[in-house]
Amino acid sequence: MTIFLFVLLGIAVGGFGTLIGAGGGFLLTPILLICFPSMTAETVTAISMITVFFNSASGSSAYAFMKRIDYKTGIIFAIATIPGAVIGTILTGYVSRQMFNCIFGAFMVVFAVVIILKSRMGNSSAPIDREGRFRVKRNLTDREGHEISFSFNMVSGILISIFVGLVSGFLGIGGGIVHVPALVLLGFPAHFATATSHFALVFSSAVSILVHLGDGSLTQNAAMSLSIACGAAAGAQIGARISKHIKGSVIMLCLAIALIFAGVRILYMGLV
Numbered sequence: 001m002t003i004f005l006f007v008l009l010g011i012a013v014g015g016f017g018t019l020i021g022a023g024g025g026f027l028l029t030p031i032l033l034i035c036f037p038s039m040t041a042e043t044v045t046a047i048s049m050i051t052v053f054f055n056s057a058s059g060s061s062a063y064a065f066m067k068r069i070d071y072k073t074g075i076i077f078a079i080a081t082i083p084g085a086v087i088g089t090i091l092t093g094y095v096s097r098q099m100f101n102c103i104f105g106a107f108m109v110v111f112a113v114v115i116i117l118k119s120r121m122g123n124s125s126a127p128i129d130r131e132g133r134f135r136v137k138r139n140l141t142d143r144e145g146h147e148i149s150f151s152f153n154m155v156s157g158i159l160i161s162i163f164v165g166l167v168s169g170f171l172g173i174g175g176g177i178v179h180v181p182a183l184v185l186l187g188f189p190a191h192f193a194t195a196t197s198h199f200a201l202v203f204s205s206a207v208s209i210l211v212h213l214g215d216g217s218l219t220q221n222a223a224m225s226l227s228i229a230c231g232a233a234a235g236a237q238i239g240a241r242i243s244k245h246i247k248g249s250v251i252m253l254c255l256a257i258a259l260i261f262a263g264v265r266i267l268y269m270g271l272v
Contacts, residue, residue, distance in 0.1 A: 003223065003227045005120050006224055006227035006228050006231065006258040007227050007228070007230060007234075008229035008231060009028070009031065009228055009232060010051060010055075010227065010228040010229060010230060010231020010232040010233075010234070010235060011231040011232070011234055011235035011238070012027075012231075013025075013027040013028045013031075013051070013055075013228075013232060013235065014051070014054075014055040014058070014059075014231060014232030014233065014234065014235025014236045014238075014239065015235035015236070015238045015242070016235075016239060016254075017052075017055055017059075017174070017176070017232070017235075017236070017239065017241070017259075018055060018058075018059035018062075018235065018236040018237075018238075018239030018240050019054075019194075019196065019239040019240075019242055019246070019251065019254065020176070020177075020180060020194060020244050020251060020254050020255040021259055024051060024052060024232055024235075025048040025049065025051065025052040025168075025173040025174035026173040026174060026177045026258065026261075026262040027171055027258075027262075028047070028051055028228065029044060029045070029048045029171075029172055029173055030046060030047050030262075030265045032044045032048070033269075035097040036211035039221075042212070042215065042217045043217055043220050043221060044172070045172030045208075045212070045217070046172075046209075046217035046218045046220075046225070047221060047224065047225045047228065048123045048172040048173065048174075049168075049174075049205050049208040049209055050175075050205075050209055050210060050212075050218065050225050050229050051228050051229045051232045052168075052172075052174040052201060052205040052232075053201075053202065053205040053206055053209055054110075054210050054229035054232050054233045055229075055232035055233065055235070055236045056174070056176075056198050056199075056201035056202045056205060056236070056238075057202050057233070057236075058232070058233040058234075058236035058237060059198045059209025059236035059237075059239065059240050060116055060195070060198050060199045060201075060202055061147065062236065062240030062241065062253050063194075063195035063198060063199070063240055064239050065098065066142055066143050066144075066182070066195070066196035066240070066244065067140070067141065067142045067143045068142050068191055068192055068194075068196075069192075069195045069196055069198075069199045070138055070140060070188075070192055070195075070196045072138075073136075073138070073152075073154075073157065073176075073196060074196045074200055075195075075198040076154070076157075076158065076161075077157060077158065077179075077196070077200045078161075078199065078200040078203035078204070079203070080157075080158045080159075080161035080162050080165065080203070081161050081162065081164055081165030081168065081175065081200055081203060081207075081211070082165060082203060082204065083162060083163040083165065084161070084162040084164065084165025084166035084167075084168070084169065084204070085166070085169035085204045085207040085208050085211075086164055086165075086169065086207060086211070087165075087169070088165065088166035088167065088168065088169025088170035088171075089170070089208065089211045090139040091166070091170055091260060095131070098269075098270045098271075099270065100170070100191075100272065101266045101267065101269045101270030102267055102270035104167070104171070104263075104266055105262075105265070105266035105268070105269075105270060105272075106263065106267055107140070108177070108178070108259045108260075108261070108262055108263030108266065109260055109263035109264065109267070111178070111181060111259055111263075112181075112255075112256040112257075112259035112260045112263065113256075114181075114185075115162065115181045115184070115185075115252055115255065115256045115259070116253070116256045117240055133219040134153050134155040134156075135151050135152065135153050135154070135155050136151065136152065136154050137149070137151045138150055138151070138152075138214060139149075140192065142191075148189055150187050150188060150189060150192075150193060151187055152183075152187040152188060153186060153187075154187040156186055157183070157186055160178075160179065160183075161200065163178070164176075164178050164179045164182075164200075164204070165204045165207075168201075168204045168205065168208060169204070169207070169208050169211070171266070172208070173262065174201055174205065175201060175204055176197045176198065176201050177255070177258060177259060177262055179187075179193075179197040179200065179201075180193050180197045180255055181193075181252070181255055181256075181259070182199060182264070183196065184252060190249070190251050190252050191243065191251070194243065194251060209255045214239070
């Protein structure tokens with residue numbers, strides 16, 4: 001593949017990844033594995049994570065302009081992803097990758113089914129007047145003047161974020177593909193879940209990149225990494241702008257489809 005094709009690949013995965021808040025790594029990793037069978041898993045993961053970082057940073061800047069990021073929650077969730085990302089990286093040396101692939105692949109497919117079923121039941125956001133010891137309320141206004149009120153359980157969100165960081169560090173897929181639907185199930189509106197998840201991804205992917213810099217994975221295929229990453233940064237701007245014209249239910253349907261795709265792919269990798 002030429003540099004031009006790498007840039008186009010980055011635009012494609014970056015655009016769709018930003019649209020659903022998943023970072024694009026879940027698409028890029030299987031593509032690299034198929035196109036470059038001789039490339040080591042460490043190198044594939046490193047390229048994927050640097051792409052996720054550029055993609056999430058670019059996408060977050062666009063979502064920040066739209067005022068769709070819940071910064072208070074995003075910073076807390078971002079901090080929570082860091083220990084998970086470190087643990088996930090360490091666990092790669094002790095846990096059978098095939099076993100985890102099978103379990104996690106099946107989990108994502110089931111999670112996708114839950115998202116589809118819940119979307120058919122109506123609005124997935126938790127009622128604003130619902131109370132609880134760790135439940136917090138948010139009242140946000142985006143750039144277009146739309147006022148959004150929602151509530152969610154902060155402890156549940158933190159625990160989910162730790163798991164997301166672990167998944168991100170272990171599989172190199174960004175983690176947003178789990179974070180977004182989880183936030184929606186907690187009570188976040190789809191657009192704010194996507195933007196806030198993207199913001200948290202900046203931090204978890206940065207931690208993973210530091211680990212890969214330490215083991216030397218990023219020193220290989222530097223031209224490929226930068227080409228795909230630059231394309232992803234451009235694609236993120238496109239995806240964020242397209243999201244303004246797409247309903248939240250459509251975003252969640254796209255995410256459910258992406259979950260099934262990634263889940264089947266990971267499950268297959270665990271079985272072969």
